[in-house]
Structures are given as structure tokens and as C-alpha cells.
Amino acid sequence: MSGYVTRMEEKAPQMGQGDAGSSGQRSLGNGRQSPSSPLKLFGQAKKTVNDIFKYIAEYIVDxxxxxxxxxxxGCIEGIDFQDTIKGFKEKVKGIMEVLGRDHMKVVFFGRTSNGKSTVINAMLREKILPSGIGHxxxxxxxxxxxxxxxxxxxxxxxxxDEQKxxxxxxxLAHALSSVKLESNSLIRIVWPKEKCRLLKEDVVFVDSPGIDVTPDLDIWIDKFCLDADVFVLVSNAESTLxxxxxxxxxxxxxxxxKPNLFILQNRWDTSVYEEDVEAVKQQHLERNLEFLVDELGVTDSKEGYERVFFVSAREALVSRLNQDKGTPTPTGTLQDGFQAxxxxxxxxxxxxxxxxxxxAVKTKFEQHTQRGKKVTGDLRxxxxxxxxxxxxxxxxKECERQEKADELxxxxxxxxxxxxxxxxxxxxMVEDVERKVSLALNEEIRRLSLVVDEFDQxxxxxxxxxxxxxKELHEHVDNGLGRNVQNKCSAMLxxxxxxxxxxxxERLSALLPEETRQLVINSVPKRDFEIAYRLDCRSLCADFQEDIEFHFSFSITSLMQRFLGRKGARNLILGFSDTVPRPMSMTPQTPVSEQYHAPVTHDGEMVSTILTMFASLTSRTTVGSLVVGGLVAKAAGIKVIGVCLMGYLCLYLYERLTWTNKAKERAFKKQYxxxxxxxxxxxxxxxxxNCSHQVQQELTSTFARLCHHVDMSGEKLSEEIKQLDKEISQLHEVKAKAKVFRNKADxxxxxxxxxxxxYLKETVL
Incomplete structure (x- = not known):
């Protein structure tokens, strides 16, 4: 360490009052000029690599x-890397956005009032940033x-977008101002490039508040540090790190x-008042190297000596401002030993x-260059x-097409x-269903009286x-008959x-491809098929008119109806014969009461003849009726007639007394x-x-759905054959284009x- 200080002191007397800057060279104070600025390398490399990635982006689009x-x-199978190419496109787009940055970024950090702003002003040779005592x-x-x-x-x-x-x-930026901005706010100072060589070479300086005034360090790092190329820690030489x-x-x-970190021990001009300057410098140097090498591990010991500097930013700024103005530095502004x-x-x-x-060249371009090589290699x-x-x-393709044609x-x-x-x-099956339902329904109609008797309302x-x-009887009969027919037929059908x-x-799914067979089987609806019989007794019996009035079964009219039938009795009583043919209506309108009695039988022909004669005589005149009555009385006798009349009357009274609601209900149900x-x-x-039609419709719809799947499979085969024909014609064109793109990737x-x-290997050297 003492050797390092000695070398600096040996060089100090050779320096003048400052260093002059030009667009490409710097004066070192002894007449020597430095070579062209290394910062120009960054601009050249950036332009070259941007051009290359522009070609890569166009290549990826093609x-x-x-x-x-x-x-x-679809002419080639196995082309499943569309998403990969889109990923390459996004990756190259991101690389180009990063490469499009037009600067090398250096960020200055340190505690409050350590002189960060003064250091930047000195490097810019212009008092741009506010500086002073305190925060x-x-x-x-x-x-x-x-x-x-x-x-x-x-x-x-x-x-x-508003220029201030x-x-x-x-x-806006001074801590003593009444306008208080957030500590993580950013103000961009756009300075003319022609006034500063470093800015002309695309260097950007970022000054920060003191790191001891806010706890939001993570926000600072995320917002301002992730794209920084160099960090400068400005420390106060009057205190330790x-x-x-x-x-x-x-x-x-x-x-x-491993960020690039420089440590400036600023305000080293105060060291002139120290008795043992070397010891103080050695102490600072050891602690800084320990921090860089041992704690952070960002450099080794040899390079660490070139990352720690003992400077006075105030003296450098004052000297350069006066030098640029062509005026001498005021006496007393610079302390002894300022040349060093x-x-x-x-x-x-x-x-x-x-x-x-x-x-900047290495961090911004080397990684992206490797990523670009990876992209072009993968694309090739x-x-x-x-x-x-x-x-x-x-x-x-030809063999596949022939196989598909045979399969179709x-x-x-x-x-x-x-x-x-x-x-x-x-x-x-439809004919069998129709026969079975007809037999079951006829059998239930014959048993209709049992269903009606079960109605107990x-x-x-x-x-x-x-x-x-x-109304309730209609519903009962409808449900009963439907349920009975359903029990007999539905399960079997x-x-x-x-x-x-x-x-x-099973038969049709055998015609489907193996990969879709189970899918088609599962797609057939597994629904419970039920036959709807639709008897609708309410509509059928809507015209039913009951006759529950009392009718003596041995009256003259009843006897006539019993032996002659209702129609014959009516003709006989009314005195005419309905022999003229009459048109028949589609729906019989004969009252229900006319259908209740059985037709006359051959055994009653004699009685019928007598009654006919009797009715014929009595229907003519009252005198005739009296004559007939007299003849009967004379032939049978008064007593016999009285006894018959008494029995007839008793029989009438018996039937009249037994004509109760129960009897009316029986008569009603019989008529119904x-x-x-x-x-x-x-x-x-x-x-x-109708039932057979339902079965036919169910089976036909199932068969139609299955045929539809088979037809779809056939259509798919036809489309595949057409596609294969198209692909065969395109294969040679695809092969030629793929070869061209492969060569362009090389x-x-x-x-x-x-x-x-x-560029990259030269920067390493």
C-alpha cells in the first residue's frame, strides 16, 4: 500500500492544475495525449450487433x-415448433429493445452529503446538479x-413529454425546496452532447439521494440498478465505510x-490537516478492499487496488470550471498537494x-450474442x-393415400x-311391436270393468x-289402462x-377408426326409452251421457225394447218404419241409453208377435184398447187379472225402492x-x-346418428386423401425453401x- 501512495506522490509534481478534455483525447498535464477514447468502441459494437439482430429478426419473420x-x-407431419419460433421472435424482439438503449449507465450512491452530485459535476465539467452542505x-x-x-x-x-x-x-430536486418529490422519483436532465465528451459518447449519469434517508432500497435497485453498467460508491474520507x-x-x-463497483474516498483534501496521512489512507484502503474482495466478491485483490481512489471532487470541479473559462484558480481554493x-x-x-x-460491450452484447447464436443454431x-x-x-405419402382410399x-x-x-x-320389429301392443290393449279393454270397479270415489x-x-274417472281409467299396458309391454319392448x-x-362402430370408436360409442345417448301410449280417455269419452233415471224393467216399453230392440220399439210406438236409407255421419250421435239393451232373440218371436199385435191394436183407438182389455178379462177372469196386477205392482215397488245411489253408480259404471x-x-x-312408430323412430334415429359418425369418418378420409394429394405437390417446394433457410442460418x-x-475478445484483452 505504501508503494501505491509513493507512486502517486511521485507523479503528482508532474501534473498541472487540471486536465483538459476534447472530443477524442485528454490532456494529462505533461503534454502527453491519451489514445482515442475507449467509449467509442461501445457505439461501434452497438451499431454492428443491432444490424445483425435486425437481419435475424427479418429471418425469423420469414x-x-x-x-x-x-x-x-398440413403437407408435412411433425412440424410442431410454431410456438418455438414465436418464442424466438419474442426473444429477439426483447434483445433488440435492450440493444436499442443508447447509453452506458453509471449510478452514483453514497450517504447524504458525501459529494455524489459534486463528483458528477466534476466529470461533466459543468455545475449541473445541485450541491451543497447537508441533504x-x-x-x-x-x-x-x-x-x-x-x-x-x-x-x-x-x-x-413536457420540457421544463x-x-x-x-x-424540483433540492431537498430544501418546498416541492417534495418521492425519493424514488426520476428527473431526466437532457444536456447538449456537444458540451460534454462523456455524454457525447452515450454515457448516462444517475445521481441518487442518500442511501441513509429512506428504507426503500429494494425499490431503488429494481428501478434504477438492474440495467446499470458501473456503480460508484462515493464515501466520505472523514469517516470509515x-x-x-x-x-x-x-x-x-x-x-x-458481480457488479462493477468503484469506491471514491471523497474530500481527501481534508487529509492535509492529518499528521499521519499514510496510516489513514492505508486504513481506508484495507477496509474498502475487504469490502470489495471478501464481502462482495466482485473483484480480486490485484484489481481491487484499481477500484479505490482518494479524490477531492470539489477541487476537481473548481479547477476544471476555471480551466474551461481560461481563468486561474482563485488562491486558497485548493489545498496543498491538490495536484496529486x-x-x-x-x-x-x-x-x-x-x-x-x-x-457495457461485454454485459450488453456478449450475452445477447450467445443468445443470438443459440437462436440461429436452433432455427438451423x-x-x-x-x-x-x-x-x-x-x-x-403415396402409400398412405392408397391405404386411405382402400379403407374408404x-x-x-x-x-x-x-x-x-x-x-x-x-x-x-315394428310389426311385432304393433301386434303386441294391439293384443295387450284389446285384453285391457275386455278387463275395463275391473279398472272401473277399482274407482272408489x-x-x-x-x-x-x-x-x-x-273427470276423475277419466283420469283413473287413463292411468290404469296405460299402467297395465305399460307393465305388459314396456319392459319387453x-x-x-x-x-x-x-x-x-357394435356393427357400425366397427367401421370407425380405433381412436374414435370408443368416443362414438360413448356419444350415443344412454337414455331410458319409454313408449307413450296416449289413450286420453277424457277426450274419447267427452260425449258420454249417462242415463241413471229409474226405468221399470217390466214396463211395456222396456219389454218392447228387450224383444224388439230400441229402434223397433220406437218405430212400433210411433207408427212408422224407418225404411228410407239415411246418410251415416262419421261420428255416431245415437244416445248412450239406446245401447244399453240387447237385441231381440229368436226365442221371443211369439211374444214379439203378440206384443206387436197388442201394440198395433192399442195404438189405433181407445175403443180398441177397451175391446182388447175386455177380451183378456173374459178369457182369464177378474181374480187372475187382479192377482197379476198386484204382483206387477209389488214388482214395480220393489224395483223403485231398490233404485238407490249404489244402484245408480252400478248403472253409471256399466254404461261407462x-x-x-x-x-x-x-x-x-x-x-x-303410434307405439310402433315410436319404436321405429327411436331405432331409426339411433341408426342415423351412428351412420352420421361413419359418414363423418368417410368424409374425413376423403378430405385426408385430398390433403395428401395437395401435400405431395407441395413437398418439393417445401424442401427447396427449407434448404435456403438452413443456409441463411449458417x-x-x-x-x-x-x-x-x-469486439468481445478485444474487450477482454
Whole structure:
């Protein structure tokens, strides 16, 4: 360490009062000129690598279009890297956005009032940033070079497009200003490039508030440090390195791998008042090296000596301001031995420029160059794969097409045979269903009286109550007959339908590809098929009119109706014969009461003849009736006639007294059974036909769905055959394009290798 200080002191007398800057060279104070600035290397490398990545981006766009065409046409199988190419496109786009940054970034950190702003002002050779005693900088200040502007201005985060006067920086950024910005706010100071060599070479300086005034260090790191190329820790030579400063750079080191860090022991001009300056410098140097090498591990011991500098930013700023104005530095402004401190500051700038140039080229370009090589290499492999696939599949497409054509022909023939067979099966089953339902329904109609007798609702002859009674009876008969027919037929018919459906599914699914067979089987609805019989007794018996009035069974009219029939008795009583043919209506309107008695039998022909004669005589005149009565009385005798009349009267009274509600209910149900039975017999054929139609519809729909899947499979095969024809014609074109893209990937890889040889290896040297 003492040797290092001695060398600095030996060089100090050779220096003048400062260093002069020009656009490409620097004066070192003894007449020697430094070589061209190493910062120019960054601009050249940036332009070259941006051009290369522009070619890569255009290449990826062309490859993506090429692959999209292949995927849309489907002429090659195994092209499954569309997303990979899109990922390459996004990756290169991100790289180009990063490469598009037009600066090398250096960030200054340190505790409050350590002189960060003064250091930046000295390096810029202009008093741009506010500085002074105490807490001065309230937020982050970024100094960058303007493009064409000759005037400096400010840009703030809340109004990024509004240019503000450079004079307002004290109001916005000074800690003593009434305008308080957040500590993580950023003010951009756009300074004319022509006024500062460093800004002209695309260097950006970022000044920060003191790291001891806010706990939001993580926010600072995320917002301002992740893209920094060099960090400068400005420490106060009057105190040792504080834990606050160490903690901050430990956090930075965790987020960035080995950041480039310089430590400036500022205000070293106060060392003139120390008795043992060397011991103090040695102490600072050891602690700084321990922090850089042992704690952070960002450098080794040898390089660490070139990362710690003992300077006075105030003296450097004063000297350079007066030198640029061409005026001598005021007496008493600089302390004794200032030449060594000015040289140390210039030495820091030289090391800083070398470091930031190498670091920026390496950190910004080396990793992206490797990523670019990886992208071009992967793209070449993909294009080579496409080329080989086109060669291989061109030989197999014809065989595949022939196989699919044979498969399609087989399916069409089998489907034709199965269609004929299934139609015959459905026809036979429909006829069987119609027969079974007809037999079951006729049997239930014969047992209709049992169903009616099961109806046990209270009966009353009142018309209002009787209407409700008939409504409930209709519903009872409808449910009873439907339930009985369903119990006899549904289970059997359902089983037959399910067996037939399963057979059709099995036969037709055999024509489907293996990968879709189970899917089609599962897609056939597994619903419970139920036959709806739809008897609807309420509509059928809506015209039913009951006759529950008392009728003596041995009256003259009843006897006539019993032996002659209702029609014959009516003709006999009314005195005319209905012999004229009358048109028959579609719906018989004969009252129900006319259907209750059986027709006359042959055994009653004699009685019928007598009654006919008797009725004929009595219907003529009253005198005739008296004559007939006299003859009968004379023949049989008065006593016999009296006894007969008494028995006849007793029989009448018996029937009249036994004509109760129960008897009326029996008569009502008997009439209802006769009427409903006659109506239900009329719809037996219609109901059985309807049930068979339901079975036919169920089986036909199932077969149609299965045929649809087979047809879809056939259509798919036809489309695949057409697609294969199209692919075969496209394979040669794809092969030629893939070869061109493969060769272009080789050319881009060579360009990246050339960039690495020319720039990255030189920066290492």
C-alpha cells in the first residue's frame, strides 16, 4: 500500500492544475495525449450487433411465415415448433429493445452529503446538479445527452413529454425546496452532447439521494440498478465505510452478479490537516478492499487496488470550471498537494471509461450474442428437420393415400349392406311391436270393468258433482289402462329396443377408426326409452251421457225394447218404419241409453208377435184398447187379472225402492264401460301404430346418428386423401425453401462469430 501512495506522490509534481478534455483525447498535464477514447468502441459494437439482430429478426419473420404456410397446408407431419419460433421472435424482439438503449449507465450512491452530485459535476465539467452542505438531492437525477437540442431541459415522470427549464431543477430536486418529490422519483436532465465528451459518447449519469434517508432500497435497485453498467460508491474520507453503504451493495450484489463497483474516498483534501496521512489512507484502503474482495466478491485483490481512489471532487470541479473559462484558480481554493488529488481524479476517470466501455460491450452484447447464436443454431436445426421430413414423407405419402382410399371404399360398401339389413330388422320389429301392443290393449279393454270397479270415489247423482266424478274417472281409467299396458309391454319392448341399438352400435362402430370408436360409442345417448301410449280417455269419452233415471224393467216399453230392440220399439210406438236409407255421419250421435239393451232373440218371436199385435191394436183407438182389455178379462177372469196386477205392482215397488245411489253408480259404471270400451276399440289400431312408430323412430334415429359418425369418418378420409394429394405437390417446394433457410442460418451464425472475434475478445484483452 505504501508503494501505491509513493507512486502517486511521485507523479503528482508532474501534473498541472487540471486536465483538459476534447472530443477524442485528454490532456494529462505533461503534454502527453491519451489514445482515442475507449467509449467509442461501445457505439461501434452497438451499431454492428443491432444490424445483425435486425437481419435475424427479418429471418425469423420469414421462417415463421414459412412454417405457418406448412402448418396451414398440413403437407408435412411433425412440424410442431410454431410456438418455438414465436418464442424466438419474442426473444429477439426483447434483445433488440435492450440493444436499442443508447447509453452506458453509471449510478452514483453514497450517504447524504458525501459529494455524489459534486463528483458528477466534476466529470461533466459543468455545475449541473445541485450541491451543497447537508441533504441536497431529494430524488434521482439522470443526466443524459440530448440528440439535436442545443439547450438543456428537464423531463419528469409525471409529465414525460413536457420540457421544463433547467433552472427549475433546484425547485424540483433540492431537498430544501418546498416541492417534495418521492425519493424514488426520476428527473431526466437532457444536456447538449456537444458540451460534454462523456455524454457525447452515450454515457448516462444517475445521481441518487442518500442511501441513509429512506428504507426503500429494494425499490431503488429494481428501478434504477438492474440495467446499470458501473456503480460508484462515493464515501466520505472523514469517516470509515458505514454499514448502511455495505448493506445497500450487498442487496445489489444479490440481484446482479458481480457488479462493477468503484469506491471514491471523497474530500481527501481534508487529509492535509492529518499528521499521519499514510496510516489513514492505508486504513481506508484495507477496509474498502475487504469490502470489495471478501464481502462482495466482485473483484480480486490485484484489481481491487484499481477500484479505490482518494479524490477531492470539489477541487476537481473548481479547477476544471476555471480551466474551461481560461481563468486561474482563485488562491486558497485548493489545498496543498491538490495536484496529486487532481491526478487521482483523472486516473479514476480513465479507469472508469475503460471499465464502463468493456463492461457495457461485454454485459450488453456478449450475452445477447450467445443468445443470438443459440437462436440461429436452433432455427438451423428446425430447418434441417423440415428438410429431412420433406424427403422422408415424400416417399410415404403415396402409400398412405392408397391405404386411405382402400379403407374408404370398404366403409362405403359395408355401410350399404348394413343399411339394408338394419332396415329389414326395424321393419320386422315394428310389426311385432304393433301386434303386441294391439293384443295387450284389446285384453285391457275386455278387463275395463275391473279398472272401473277399482274407482272408489264417492258417487252422487247431482249434475255438478257428477261432472267432477266423470273427470276423475277419466283420469283413473287413463292411468290404469296405460299402467297395465305399460307393465305388459314396456319392459319387453324396451329390452328388444336396447338389444337392437347395441347390435347396431357394435356393427357400425366397427367401421370407425380405433381412436374414435370408443368416443362414438360413448356419444350415443344412454337414455331410458319409454313408449307413450296416449289413450286420453277424457277426450274419447267427452260425449258420454249417462242415463241413471229409474226405468221399470217390466214396463211395456222396456219389454218392447228387450224383444224388439230400441229402434223397433220406437218405430212400433210411433207408427212408422224407418225404411228410407239415411246418410251415416262419421261420428255416431245415437244416445248412450239406446245401447244399453240387447237385441231381440229368436226365442221371443211369439211374444214379439203378440206384443206387436197388442201394440198395433192399442195404438189405433181407445175403443180398441177397451175391446182388447175386455177380451183378456173374459178369457182369464177378474181374480187372475187382479192377482197379476198386484204382483206387477209389488214388482214395480220393489224395483223403485231398490233404485238407490249404489244402484245408480252400478248403472253409471256399466254404461261407462260399454261406452268407453266401444270408443277404445276404435283407437286400438291407432295406438298400436303410434307405439310402433315410436319404436321405429327411436331405432331409426339411433341408426342415423351412428351412420352420421361413419359418414363423418368417410368424409374425413376423403378430405385426408385430398390433403395428401395437395401435400405431395407441395413437398418439393417445401424442401427447396427449407434448404435456403438452413443456409441463411449458417450465414447469420458466421456474422455473430465475426462480431465476437472483433469486439468481445478485444474487450477482454
Amino acid at each position: 421462417v415463421d411465415s414459412f412454417v405457418q404456410e406448412i402448418c396451414q397446408s 441536497t438531492t431529494n430524488c434521482f437525477l439522470q443526466v443524459e445527452g440530448g440528440t439535436d437540442s442545443q439547450e438543456a431541459f428537464l423531463l419528469t415522470e409525471d409529465q414525460p 427549464s433547467i433552472q427549475s431543477i433546484k425547485q 458505514m454499514q448502511t453503504e455495505k448493506n445497500f451493495f450487498h442487496k445489489v450484489n444479490e440481484r446482479l452478479s 488529488r487532481l491526478f487521482e481524479f483523472a486516473n479514476f476517470e480513465r479507469k472508469f471509461e475503460e471499465c464502463i466501455s468493456k463492461s 436445426a428446425l430447418m434441417d428437420k423440415t428438410f429431412m421430413l420433406s424427403l422422408e414423407q415424400s416417399k410415404s 371404399d370398404y366403409k362405403q360398401k359395408q355401410l350399404t349392406l348394413l343399411t339394408v339389413e338394419v332396415k329389414d330388422k326395424i321393419k320386422s 264417492p258417487f252422487h247423482p247431482d249434475p255438478a258433482l257428477l261432472t267432477r266424478y266423470k 324396451k329390452s328388444e329396443v336396447e338389444v337392437t341399438q347395441a347390435e347396431m352400435t 264401460v260399454d261406452y268407453a270400451g266401444s270408443k277404445l276399440r276404435l283407437i286400438v289400431d291407432l295406438t298400436s301404430s 450465414w447469420l451464425d458466421k456474422e455473430l462469430n465475426s462480431f465476437t472475434e472483433h
